[in-house]
Amino acid sequence: MSNVYDKAHELSSALKDSDEFQKLKDLHVEVENDEVAKRMLDNFRNIQIELQQMQMQGQQPSEEEITQAQKQFEMVQQHEVISKLMAEEQRLSTVISDINKIVTEPLEEIYGTPEDNKSE
Template sequence: MSNIYDTAHELKRTLAESEEFKGLKSLHEQIEADDIAKKMLTNFRNLQLELQQKQMQGIQITEEEAQQAQQQFELVQQHELISKLMEAEQRLSVIIGDINKIITEPLEEIYGNPDQQ
């Protein structure tokens, strides 16, 4: 039986070699080289982080803040590179979610599936 950590490292290498990861990395590098796109994305992510931190602290987000976030989202979605990056991030997120679901299946045999309770 192989070492579980060896298997995890092999999975890491497989993910790094996947077309989804390579595409995401390429888009990220393109955005880093584009000052306008980089600044737009940084501002958007900072706003997202700020609002998430407020929510985690139990602070109600104002209507104005929600509207500002929506406007920022619409703005970054109009930038082709950023829009493609977000789509690539979503695809990779689905893959990682699927992998997580697969590797936690043995625990479901013991504890059950919390989604089905």
């Protein structure tokens, strides 16, 4: 029987070799080398983190904070490289989500899916 951890490391290597990962890595380097893009993205991500922390603490962001986040999002979306980076992040996230579904299939055989358990 093969070692499950060895397979996980093989999967990790395959992910690193994937087109999605390589494109994301290249775009990340491009953003890091563009001072304006890096600053814009850092500001946007800091706002995201602040809002998430507020929500985790049970606080509701103010209208002003939500508006500021939306404006920042619109700004970063207009930057070509950042927009490409975010699209590639989404593609890689989809790949990882798909992999997660595949990996957890054996558990679903035992426990069912969350959707199956809602009706109980």
